[in-house]
Amino acid sequence: xxxxxxxxxxxxxxxxxxxxxxxxxxxSPYLYIAPFFILFALIGIFPIAYTLNVSLYDWHLxxxxxxxxxxxxxxxxxxxxxxxxxxxxxxxxxLLSAVPQLVIxxxxxxxxxxxxxxxxxxxxxxxxxxxxxxxxxxxxxAQIFNQYHGPVAGLLEAFGLEPIRWAFDVLPSHFxxxxxxxxxxxxxxxxxxxxxxxxxxxxxxxxxxxxGANKIRRFWSITVPMIRPTLIFVVxxxxxxxxxxxxxxxxxxxxxxxxSDRQFQTIVLYLYELAFPRRDFGRASATAWxxxxxxxLAGLINFAITRAIRxxxxxxxxxxxxxxxxxxxxxxxx
Amino acid sequence: MxxxxxxxxxxxxxxxxxxxxxxxxxxKKAYERPGMLTYALLAAFFAGSAFPLWWSFVIGxxxxxxxxxxxxxxxxxxxxLDKAAEVFATVPFWQALANSIIISGAIxxxxxFFSTLAGYSFAKLRFRASNGLLLAVIATMxxxxxxxxxxxxxxxxxxxxxGTLQAVIVPGLVTAFGVFFMRQYLVDVIxxxxxxxxxxxxxxxxxxxxxxxxxxxxxAMAVLALFTFxxxxxxxxxxxxxxxxxxxxxQTALAALSASGGQTPDNSMVLAGAVLSVIPxxxxxxxxxxxxxxxxxxxxxxx
Numbered sequence: 001x002x003x004x005x006x007x008x009x010x011x012x013x014x015x016x017x018x019x020x021x022x023x024x025x026x027x028s029p030y031l032y033i034a035p036f037f038i039l040f041a042l043i044g045i046f047p048i049a050y051t052l053n054v055s056l057y058d059w060h061l062x063x064x065x066x067x068x069x070x071x072x073x074x075x076x077x078x079x080x081x082x083x084x085x086x087x088x089x090x091x092x093x094x095l096l097s098a099v100p101q102l103v104i105x106x107x108x109x110x111x112x113x114x115x116x117x118x119x120x121x122x123x124x125x126x127x128x129x130x131x132x133x134x135x136x137x138x139x140x141x142a143q144i145f146n147q148y149h150g151p152v153a154g155l156l157e158a159f160g161l162e163p164i165r166w167a168f169d170v171l172p173s174h175f176x177x178x179x180x181x182x183x184x185x186x187x188x189x190x191x192x193x194x195x196x197x198x199x200x201x202x203x204x205x206x207x208x209x210x211x212g213a214n215k216i217r218r219f220w221s222i223t224v225p226m227i228r229p230t231l232i233f234v235v236x237x238x239x240x241x242x243x244x245x246x247x248x249x250x251x252x253x254x255x256x257x258x259x260s261d262r263q264f265q266t267i268v269l270y271l272y273e274l275a276f277p278r279r280d281f282g283r284a285s286a287t288a289w290x291x292x293x294x295x296x297l298a299g300l301i302n303f304a305i306t307r308a309i310r311x312x313x314x315x316x317x318x319x320x321x322x323x324x325x326x327x328x329x330x331x332x333x334x
Numbered sequence: 335m336x337x338x339x340x341x342x343x344x345x346x347x348x349x350x351x352x353x354x355x356x357x358x359x360x361x362k363k364a365y366e367r368p369g370m371l372t373y374a375l376l377a378a379f380f381a382g383s384a385f386p387l388w389w390s391f392v393i394g395x396x397x398x399x400x401x402x403x404x405x406x407x408x409x410x411x412x413x414x415l416d417k418a419a420e421v422f423a424t425v426p427f428w429q430a431l432a433n434s435i436i437i438s439g440a441i442x443x444x445x446x447f448f449s450t451l452a453g454y455s456f457a458k459l460r461f462r463a464s465n466g467l468l469l470a471v472i473a474t475m476x477x478x479x480x481x482x483x484x485x486x487x488x489x490x491x492x493x494x495x496x497g498t499l500q501a502v503i504v505p506g507l508v509t510a511f512g513v514f515f516m517r518q519y520l521v522d523v524i525x526x527x528x529x530x531x532x533x534x535x536x537x538x539x540x541x542x543x544x545x546x547x548x549x550x551x552x553x554a555m556a557v558l559a560l561f562t563f564x565x566x567x568x569x570x571x572x573x574x575x576x577x578x579x580x581x582x583x584x585q586t587a588l589a590a591l592s593a594s595g596g597q598t599p600d601n602s603m604v605l606a607g608a609v610l611s612v613i614p615x616x617x618x619x620x621x622x623x624x625x626x627x628x629x630x631x632x633x634x635x636x637x
Contacts, residue, residue, distance in 0.1 A: 021538070028539035029461035036452040037467075039508045044474060047482025047489075054484055111376055114368040124623045125380040127630075131615040132387065133568035135585040136608045139592045140386050143393070143401060143601055151389065151406040158404045187383060188630060195631035244480055247570045254593045268480075268571070276575070281484050288481040295478055 048292070054285040061279035073286035083287070085262055086270035089174065093249070093266065094242035096178035101186050102234065106227075108186065109193035110219055123194075126187030137180045138251035142167075145176040167253050173264040180248045189234050196230035197223055228309060236302045243295055244268050267291050387612065394606030401601055417606035424594050424603070426580070427610065430587035434614075437499055437573075437583060438566035441506040445562045446555050448508050453516025454547045458529055459539075468517070474510040483575065490576050501576040502583070506566055512558055519554035520547065557629040560622055567615060584611050 058066030145166040246268040257273040258265025275284035396411035495501040
């Protein structure tokens, strides 16, 4: 053991190990994040950036890159009445889905924020629509809102009302599509709001109750102000998702791209129609970037409102960011 | 809930038990048992949530002409298996099912693995520029990557991947959100001392990740897996663009089915197909519904 011939190779071996360990310690953090950044650059950043490049050219799906045309694709899109039609439809469907959804989800969360019997059952029951994919939702609701044969038509007839042309008239079609979004997402958002409500300390309610505030008063004076940041968060995710809505209007009448007369063509459907049936990748890319800027603008407006309210508010409840939440932003668009 | 538990006790210690009882009774008053109206409203909401699905099953087991009965038909008929057989004869449904399982499974494994790896690195390892890079991850979460479909489509055409499953799988391999989510979870859940101890014991970095971080990360990995799988399963726009009618996913097959009849579609058969397409996630919901609820609610308070 004490012989130098034995210790020497052992020490060399140790320093090599130490070097290796130090190398391991220094390099591993980068190696662990590298796969994400490399893959995300390829499938996330590059396509968005390259869309900008495509949008500056005449670019055909099959013929490929043509002449450099500067901003003229943008000018063409922004002077196209069909783009503005799609823009109006998107906003209209968004408002018809976001507003009732938020109101009902808040009420539903308040109902669930009590000492319920079987609370797990009730929480699961409102999440049921969430597992139905937008394609199935659209297929089912296209039947429910069938002008002649659906249960809604039957109901209208039973009350002696004129049939509503759900797939032909502008506002009824928006209503039908918004009801698909509402059906799928209301319970989901109610659970997010419920979590925010449960984070409110109960003694706030206790002292309000002791001061004689009734249930309704407590709801408006305590619950709503305390969950306001979460409400705003839900609005932001619904906005990002709502501006990208595609599946529901596409499949409400699958043979068209948003109705025979574009009654419910949304911006992403407009983009889709330009890119694939009409093979104009240049203008479709310009549309993608315009929508990208609209979404960023909507995000900034929401952010400004949030900050204005935050500074006015004393005690914000933590803002949501679950796995499901990110899906919410993506999912409504899928 | 944590607010309830960790609330500082400001009451004097003299008669804690009495005060505890008093407080409990007061709390009950503010957090009272709901009346029948609450249950009636919740039941009505549940009925509304379940109706479209149930009605699809009812019509899918009867005939198309029953769609406009008033009140709506609520009892299933005897034809569901016949209608299901028609669905299988119209679109390659088994293949679509297998494709969707492969696509969603591969995306889930990849997203969960790479997110855990990168999330652990951001949460627990020290390296230069880690804060800046984490900010980059957060910033990219807000980018609607869906808007990059045109170059992505060109890429898939260039690689001759159109019509193949990898055209759907590869663009879904990582998400910025997954990395952020795992980072947020791991930063709290693994004590730094545990990692130090593993290193003192001579564990390599990979060994520490595998034997310390991964076991600790398991609950969050399960939640991330659940939501990633659902997102991949329900996706429509991208599979519609890159998967042909001969190699569909469940969603594109159902869309094709709904367009199959032209001007005179067999509505009963289409709804039977919609029900069939829902069954896999319905099973997932029955098995893991609690975890879904918990995942959504956790996400809402963690952040």
